[in-house]
Amino acid sequence: MKHRPRHAFCAERAVTALWDELVAVAARPMYQAGTSELAVISVMRGINVWCRDGKFFWNDLVGSTVTHPASDPAGAAQLLSALTFPLSSPFQRGRHHAPSLTAA
Template sequence: MSHSRLNNPRVSRARSALANRVKHKPRHAFCAAKAITALLGELASLTNRQLYWSGSSDMAVMSIQHDVNVWCRDGRFFWTDFFRGGAVSHPASDPVGAAALLNPFASIPETSYSQHRRALSGLAAA
């Protein structure tokens, strides 16, 4: 004996109708992982340090150095610029321009940036 829900034609029609209503992204939709890897390729030529990234088609993140992460979502790159004092947003369709804006972060060696942050935190504590 089978269960009444397993072979019920009404249930199978309802499931197929639900499956037809599910919307899929078009093939030309924005892919955050592709945009972040394009930015990674631009920044890799500027620095010899290891750059890390992770993500999916909806959202991706890349770590440039300690405390500097670039997020890509909804067709834009986002990061916090400590030197200009705020959050920065840049179109993801322009990874070359974003790399030019991120160049100070990529070109500063990690040790000197960490020493700079420690000096600033010492001034703030005093």
């Protein structure tokens, strides 16, 4: 059996680096698995990031495929953080958003 060269791309290491970046920006990945050829990380419900052939790829919330170089896990984490954890939310828990409430 032939062994891969030491300098060969390793998807599992790239996904681990992405995991570390996501944890650093307060995202909490739920699951990661893989091999040197193909790896996946589940960032949140409905958002899974796959890594293969030197690229991260995922589908955004509208179903478009996003690709990003696996050599830049910080950049991928930034894109994913903006997608999964928006900076501002229009709603706040426990607050009423109607200007006035009237009884019927």
